[in-house]
Amino acid sequence: QAKAAGRNAVCFFDPEMQATATENAALATDLRQAWREGQFLIDYQPQVGADGRMTGVEALLRWRHPQRDMVPPSHFISTAEETSLIIPIGHWVLQQACAQLAEWSKREDRKHLSIAVNVSVRQFRHPDFVDEVMTVVRESGIAPHKLKLELTESLLADGIEVTVAKMGNLKAMGVTLSLDDFGMGYSSLSYLKRLPLDQLKIDREFVKDILTDANDAAIAKTIIGLAQSLGLGVIAEGVETPEQRAFLAKQGCDEFQGFLFCKPLPIEELESFMDSLESGAAV
Ligand code: C2E
Ligand code: MG
Ligand code: MG
Ligand code: MG
8 A cells, every 4th residue: 555655655644664665774874784794795606507517606795794694685685785885895895706717817727617696776877887897897807707797677677778789888898798587587688688688587486396397497498498489608506416407408498506515615625626626527
């Protein structure tokens, strides 16, 4: 009812909504403090190619709350967006990722790896976003294509022209662009054709039941076919079993990410994991 009354309406009579609002305010306060006190960490999850060799990792934000366990992003990303804290936090993730790429570029056995960074709509929409990416990439001295930005279809809410132009600027810089959670949003195929993308990322939602649900199997197949006909790469997230991987590979999926290979790990553990692989061997 609050919605019908207009977006600025405050709903004093609904105790449940009041409770949610209070919770959100508390979370926002906690997040500001967490940011000031450096409670954020990044885990890295391997991505592998068709041959099972690591192609790179995805950077995944973690919040280590002093009184609670690790707080998952699903609990705080939307509040970070609402409070705009996602702008400095996202910038920090980008810096950390590029610093890590710079480290790896010094090592023969690591220099081929890419790092995927999730970009929220709020960040992408910021007028300085492209300049900031450019600055971070330049200052870290990395090869720009090793930075992969994971964007979502929700960007299109801002309009196709603006989105295409901004993505074009990022592409011109040489960074890699992937469309995360593909299939969950509302992008039309005519829009998709216009976006300067390198990769589609199939959402875990479709991978989960790929072997038992004919609809999910059909969706995954369609996404892979679509990527191929548009000349894009395609990666599946949430791959947990060899059977899921085999099915996706058979359809032509060229990259994979999921617990089957490795869960997201703190950098030290990721380094040990990579050391434990025979140089360049399959995961
Ligand atoms: P996402 O980008 O779609 O990331 C994939 C999520 O799937 C991650 O959850 C990852 O831990 C999880 N995952 C990976 N493999 C498997 C698997 O085999 N099975 C299952 N069940 N899950 C798997 P996580 O780390 O909780 O992140 C959730 C979401 O939070 C991300 O979804 C992304 O949208 C957002 N996020 C994470 N880090 C950042 C960040 O630095 N910035 C922004 N803006 N968003 C972030
Ligand atoms: Mg992602
Ligand atoms: Mg995803
Ligand atoms: Mg997802």
